[in-house]
Amino acid sequence: MKMYRRQLRLLRNILYLRENSRVKVNEARQVHGFGDSRGGDGGHSDDMAFDANIRDKTVSTKEVISDKRIKRKAFVNARFPILLFPGQGSQFVGMGKKALHYPGVKEMYEEISEHFRKDILKLCLLGPKEELDKTINCQPAVFITSLAAVEMMKELYPEILEGPTCMAGYSLGEITACVCAGVLSFTDALTLLNTRAYSMQEASEEVGSGMLTMTISHQSKLGLAKEAAMKFCKSECGILNPVVQTASYLTPYHKVVAGHNEALDFISDTSQQFGLKGCKRLPVSGAFHTMLMDSARKEMYSTIKNIDVTTKTKHRVYYNVTGKTTSQENFVKKNLCEQLVHPIKWEQAMQSIYGRPLGEEFPQTYEVGPGGQLGYILRLINKKAYSNYRRIEV
Known part of the structure; x- marks a missing residue:
C-alpha cells in the first residue's frame, strides 16, 4: 500500500510537471503574445480567463503560418x-x-x-x-x-x-x-x-506582502513551489486565502513572484528544492499585480x-x-x-x-x-x- 501511494504521488507530480513545464512557443504565440508556460511556471487560471475575454480574434497556428497577410500586418x-x-x-x-x-x-x-x-x-x-x-x-x-x-x-x-x-x-x-x-x-x-x-x-498596508525576483531554467518547478507555499501558509501560518502569483514575465528565464510575505519567505528558503536561483526581495511594500x-x-x-x-x-x-x-x-x-x-x-x-x-x-x-x-x-x-x-x- 505504501509503495502504491508513492507511485501514485510520483505519477501525479510527473503529470503536473508535464502540464506546467516549459514548452516551445509556437509562431502564433510569438506574433500575438498569448499566454506563457515557460520555466516550469504553472500560470494562473485567472490570467487564462482574462486572455480569453479580451482577445480580439483567435488565430490558429496554421492560419498564422499560411496567411502571409497576417504576417505582414x-x-x-x-x-x-x-x-x-x-x-x-x-x-x-x-x-x-x-x-x-x-x-x-x-x-x-x-x-x-x-x-x-x-x-x-x-x-x-x-x-x-x-x-x-x-x-x-x-x-x-x-x-x-x-x-x-x-x-x-x-x-x-x-x-x-x-x-x-x-x-x-x-x-x-x-x-x-x-x-x-x-x-x-x-x-x-x-x-x-x-x-x-x-x-x-x-x-x-492591509496585509504584509511583497515581491520576489528569481532566475529559472527548464528544470525549475516554479508552479510546484507556489503550490507548496500556499499549502504552507494555510497549515503553518493560519492564512485562509494565501496569495502567491507570478507578477511579471520579464524574460524566458527571469520572473517576479508576489504575494504574502510568508509565502515569499517559504519560496526563498526552499528555492534549491524547486530549482530556483537568485531569489531576491524587491524594495516594494506590496504584492503588485496580484x-x-x-x-x-x-x-x-x-x-x-x-x-x-x-x-x-x-x-x-x-x-x-x-x-x-x-x-x-x-x-x-x-x-x-x-x-x-x-x-x-x-x-x-x-x-x-x-x-x-x-x-x-x-x-x-x-x-x-x-x-x-x-x-x-x-x-x-x-x-x-x-x-x-x-x-x-x-
Whole structure:
C-alpha cells in the first residue's frame, strides 16, 4: 500500500510537471503574445480567463503560418522607433536634474506638485530616498520624470515623434506611454495616477506582502513551489486565502513572484528544492499585480469611467496584460485597471514589438525615463535589438 501511494504521488507530480513545464512557443504565440508556460511556471487560471475575454480574434497556428497577410500586418511596425517607459523601482535621488533646462519641464513638475500637494521636484532631486520610495510618492515622481525625458528627447532627437512609433511602459510606465502616444491627456493621467498611487499604497498596508525576483531554467518547478507555499501558509501560518502569483514575465528565464510575505519567505528558503536561483526581495511594500491589489483595481475602474481615451493616434501602445496593442478604447481602459491584479507580460510585449522576418534590421529603441532596467531586460531577451538601444538619461 505504501509503495502504491508513492507511485501514485510520483505519477501525479510527473503529470503536473508535464502540464506546467516549459514548452516551445509556437509562431502564433510569438506574433500575438498569448499566454506563457515557460520555466516550469504553472500560470494562473485567472490570467487564462482574462486572455480569453479580451482577445480580439483567435488565430490558429496554421492560419498564422499560411496567411502571409497576417504576417505582414504583424511586422508592419518594423521600421518604427520604439520607446520604453520604466515603472516603479527605477527611481533614484537626483533624477530629473538633467532635464530641468529643457522647455516646459519645470512647468510640468509644478503642475504635478500642485495636483499631489507636495513638492515632487524637490523629492526627486533631494530625497530622502525613504520618502521617494513610498508608492504614493514614487509613482508621480517616476511618471513626471519620464515625461521630462520625453521633452529632452524632443530636443535631442526631434524626428522620433514626427512619425509613428511603438511604445510600451512597464507597470506604471504604461500610463506614461499612453500620455506620450496621445491615448490619455496629461490632466486625465494625473487624475488616474492619483487614484492608482493612493489605492495601491492602501492595499499594501492591509496585509504584509511583497515581491520576489528569481532566475529559472527548464528544470525549475516554479508552479510546484507556489503550490507548496500556499499549502504552507494555510497549515503553518493560519492564512485562509494565501496569495502567491507570478507578477511579471520579464524574460524566458527571469520572473517576479508576489504575494504574502510568508509565502515569499517559504519560496526563498526552499528555492534549491524547486530549482530556483537568485531569489531576491524587491524594495516594494506590496504584492503588485496580484489579487491583493483587488481593492485598488476597483478604485481604478471607478475613476477611469469618467476619463476619455482615444486610439486614434499614429502611435501604438503595447499593454501589460496582453502583451499586444489594441484599437478598442474600452480595452485600453480595461488593461489599465486589470494590470494591477494580473501579471505583466513584458517578455510577450517585447516579442510582439520586435518580432520580424529573419534578416530584417531592428529599429532604434529609446528607454525614456529614470534608470536603465528595461535596456538590461531587452539585452537578455534580444541582443540584436539591444544593439540599437539608447537611453535618454534624465
